[in-house]
Amino acid sequence: MEREAMEFDVIIVGAGPAGLTAAIALKQQAPDLSVCLLEKGAEIGAHLISGALFDAIALRELFPERWQEAPLGTPVTRDEVHLLIDGQRAVRLPGWAVPPSMHNPESHIISLGQLCRWLAKEAEALGVEIYPGFAASELIIEEGHIKGIITGDLGLNKQGVPRADHVPGMALYGRYTLLAEGARGHLGKQLIEQFGLDAGRQPQHYAIGFKEIWQLPPGRAEAGRVLHGSGWPLGKGCHGGFYLYHLGEDRVAVGLIVDLNYQNPWLSPFDEFQRLKHHPLLRRTLEGGERIAYGARAIAKGGWYSLPRLHAPGCLLLGCDAGTLDFSRIKGIHTAMKSGLLAAEAVIRARAAHAGGPADLAHYEHALRASWLGESLHRARHFGAALHRFGPWLGGAFNWLEQRLFPRGLPLRLRDPEPDYRTLRHQSRATPISYPQPDGKLSFDRLSSVYLANLHHEEDQPCHLKLQDASIPIRVNLANWAEPAQRYCPAGVFEILDREGEPHFQINAANCIHCKTCDIKDPSQNICWTPPQGGSGPNYPGL
Template identity: 50%
Template sequence: MTQIEREEMEFDVVVVGGGPAGLAAAIRLRQIAPETSVCLIEKGSEIGAHIVSGAVIEPRALEELLPDWRDRNAPLRTPVTEEHMLYLTPHRAINIPALDRVMPHMNNHGNFVVSLGEVCRWLGEQAEEAGVEIYPGFSGAELLIENNRVAGIITGDMGIERDGTQGGNFAPGMILRAKQTILTEGARGSLSAHAMQRFGLRKGVESQTYALGIKEVWEIPKENHRPGLVQHSFGWPLDDHTYGGAWLYHFGENLVSYGFVTGLDYANTYLSPFEEMQRTKLHPAFRKHFEGGKRIIYGARALSEGGFQSIPRLSFPGGVLAGDSAGFLNVPKIKGTHTAMKSGMLAAEAVAEALTKDTTEASTFTALVKDSWLWSELRDVRNIRPAFSKWGMKLGALYSGIDSMIFRGRTPWTLHHPHADNETLKPAALCKKIAYPKPDNKLTFDRVSSVFLSSTNHEENQPVHLKLRNQSIWRTVNHDVFDSPESRYCPAGVYEQEQDGTEWNLRINAQNCVHCKTCDIKDPTQNIEWCTPEGGGGPNYPVGM
């Protein structure tokens, strides 16, 4: 095979991923080591393109990174003014009072409802002003490993044809050499997974567990808009043994962010996170917020929910993991932006020290994390998510209240995540089918119209980036045992089972992929491999909305 000649560029530090963690890391590096050359790559077409609008931000990390963020016109314009936690039954919503005392980590006083894409674009501007070189539209395809250390990354080739040959517009990926590489790819990042496997970063650590978050943004009549309203719910429509719930935030100019999180350790193969999300809008507690409105954005992504117990070793020869690549999401808070940013800032400090001392590994990163509020925050809520897995929704909520209100997270025990998410599905013969309502195309919708709103696009002739390692395993396991669960858990309609005579096959509509990574996580035998597509592909969410 002919060796591809690649252009090389050299930096002190390469950051992979233009989300809150990566941008905070890049900015912090230039603050504390202004002579350090820093390059940041982002697989989206621009900074923020792969981040759906509508999130609640705790500004703690931002205050530390850029204390003058208000003077810099940071897009935090909608303070939280009202919040509710609801337990849903099929027809009622029971308000849980005294939220700040029963579940203090859910208290959003002092937080802001934002367009996270816009926040990231603003952080990108701050990074560029600080001297960071940012390259959007470039995916990190491979780790560059030399002498058993990461020496940088190789970006993805462009112009590869579907059959793997070089097309007429072929452009080889570049080698970006770095003394240190910071991986902030988000949940289930490809390079992060490679680093974990190569350097044994998960040895002795509990399995990471994930959730699928599906989100819509609506534009509603001004008279119905309540800026700063935050509403969360749990209970219906999920059964007592499935973790998840809905959120709804009013923000911006007559915008509402609505979404649904489903823990990917669910057992019923017939459950569809997308359909659960759609039918929750029919509940009276949610329906009223959308009346007279128009759905304008749709997207989905996986979230790392393992928390404290599932954090891997953070440093390796030549680099570190930060943000959701390492699993720093605070699950009970339903927030990861402030923790991601803080981890990125600490990663930058450890990397800067390693560069100064000319050491291969930024081994002080773990100690910096353990000495910070980030570690204590995750430690104190470590039992909340596994309590729901162990005892179900009702008893899990009861335990969480006791753990939070009485023990304040200081319990002498630690609950555990007993299974990886791909191990929890029950065979179809043991599951009850779920009758989901048909979409009315006013409040509820199908996958096709939803994916259209994500502006998802992949170069038509590029190789399919979603691959079955073994087609026969799909037929004998996924189809015969579980009745094709990928056709239900994928929120973008990528997977369809097709019958050709007596044979069943899986059709993969890779063009629809919104890069949520759910298939890579939930497939029962880990037979589906999510590979990095060409840079710039995938969803293109409007970052200013």
């Protein structure tokens, strides 16, 4: 297939905080560089979702003189941590009992989409070429070197046959390619597998994070109040926690994070979130309000021991594509931005050292591990494993003791070696969970939630959720785990239907909100998420 081709010095995939920061830093240091940034969302911010508590440390490094011009939302004024005992009771932890990393002084409650739209304007002003609506579908690999990417074709029908409006994807060649796609990035996954970047590392671990924005009755919200907590409704063998952030304009953000190493195949993370909102601690804030936005996204939370090798010939992994989120702080925006700063520094350094040919980008990994980003991930290296192995009470106590008494971490190696997809028990060894029907006031069904994600997928295009073996969902997953895809998906993409007395696995790809949970949690690793036609997916208004 003949493709149009373009050449740049640097190609960046993903217009999130890591990719945009890298683009800006590159042009600040080398205005003559040609930098191309691709974003699969229809516009900048369309696919971005985060809690989002923001530490501005990396933003101050990027714009030392005017970082406060960014949309910094609401400063945190009050910080609380609660343990939910059951569906009615809660215990608030005193400040001294909360691990230091969970405190949020000088943090801001922001919209990640708004921040990145602002960063995109700054990048364009410096000469970065930004192309939203273009999905990067393949890496260009020549002689073991990453030479760029190929964008996805437009105008293919469901069978993959070109329609009258077909436009082949473009080949974009770059001397340096930076992958900043977010957690479980499609090309990042390819790069890690192709070059064995995770050899000898602990597997990456993930959670699914939910978020809703609620408009409250006037005077109900307390701007700047931050609540975190754990416990109910998540039970034994399932870890995670909730948040409730009070924004300005009588709005709050509420969400639940569910670790994807849960054991019960009958568990539905979406329904656990809906149940959570009925707890009195949250209900008294939300009751009488209106839910105005919904979204969900996978979170890479493995930390220090799960970091892959961050470079391959001609290519770097940035942000959540690499797994830089600091789960001990439940923050990843500032760490993603720092990785972008370090990636730009590595490219500038390599360019100067190898003016005429391929460059060694290994300096990036050394610099990251030696930076405050690497130091913070190293200090928190046991945080997630402690919670997974010991539970919220003992694990929380372990983390408190380690952070209070051993600020550089205990001299041991607490590992979390089991991949998330391997943790499900056989359905016969697990207790089915009966979830209450949504009341339409505090709790809702999947389809009404997906409506608020402003989805758009062209119906006549190839299914972007690929099955390696179409028989596995019924033959293996249904038989062993009651096909958990119909429960772990937060958007109702996967269904088991009865057709003439036989079960049938159906994929409703148009419902997909690009959370990547299926790619992570499928126990047979049979589902592969690939980018649909450029511009498809959610369009989050302010998540």
